[in-house]
Amino acid sequence: MAPHRLFIAALFSLCLGHAAWAGGQVVTVFAAASLKNALDELVPPFERDTGHRVHVSLAGSSALARQIQHGAPADVFISANAAWMDALAEAGLLEPHSRHILLGNSLVLVAPKGAGTPLAALGPHTRLLPMLGGGKLAMAMVNAVPAGIYGKAALQQFGQWQELAPHVAQTDNVRSALALVASGQAPLGIVYASDAMAEPRVQVLAQFPATSHPAITYPIADLANRDSTAEDALIAYLRSAAAGAVFQRHGFSLPGDAQ
DSSP states (O other): OOHHHHHHHHHHHHHHHHHHHTTSOEEEEEEEGGGHHHHHHHHHHHHHHHSOEEEEEEEOHHHHHHHHHTTOOOSEEEOSSHHHHHHHHHTTOBOTTOOEEEEEOOEEEEEETTSSOOOSOOSTTOOOHHHHTTOOEEEEOTTTSHHHHHHHHHHHHTTOHHHHGGGEEEESSHHHHHHHHHTTSOSEEEEEHHHHHHOTTEEEEEEOOGGGSOOOEEEEEEBTTOOOHHHHHHHHHHTSHHHHHHHHHTTOBOTTOOO
16 A cells, blocks of 8 residues: 555544544543552443543552642542542542542462462461561552551551561552562562452462451542543442452452451
């Protein structure tokens, strides 16, 4: 085909693609990094069925919340804990009555695949420091990122935080902590169960008891920047039974489920 005809064909294809969403709206979602795989699966059918487009920005909940506080142009926020959503609510940055608990999760201890032996149980009796063998314990930032906050709380309840703190490798988000373990740079890590399911290069050694840390919840809310039927539609879709089944398959729990 002649070059000018190739250009015309490409332009025609681009126009057809644009027509599919031209009547829709663009929704920018700031979401906790642990939601990546589930949202990768859920967003395309929503776009196809509604004509709206969704841009997803993934990071630690703390970083995303701070960006929103400084005026980042997000439309919907999904946090991995209530505290960061509370901060936005107190600042008047949420649409009234738009906040809901979307999901739950559990916390697990992971090791590189084939490099550890599953534990019968995990509790104060389980000494993690010897298991590190001189290496680091990978965790998300323990004073800011929800997964790190939950993990620190569990280790404090076990009475092991003080001895483990100097051996913790802190990362900007939980997926980065997972990557340290998956690549063999850390012999152990504390991540969400959903993260462990998403990474075939790690194995779960044990699950932290739900009573060892605050309940893990993922609130979702519409941000108070503009009225958008697309935002409402997306939140309703993510709260639907069909989306819930996808989230569960990726290792999350639904509101009301026991951990």
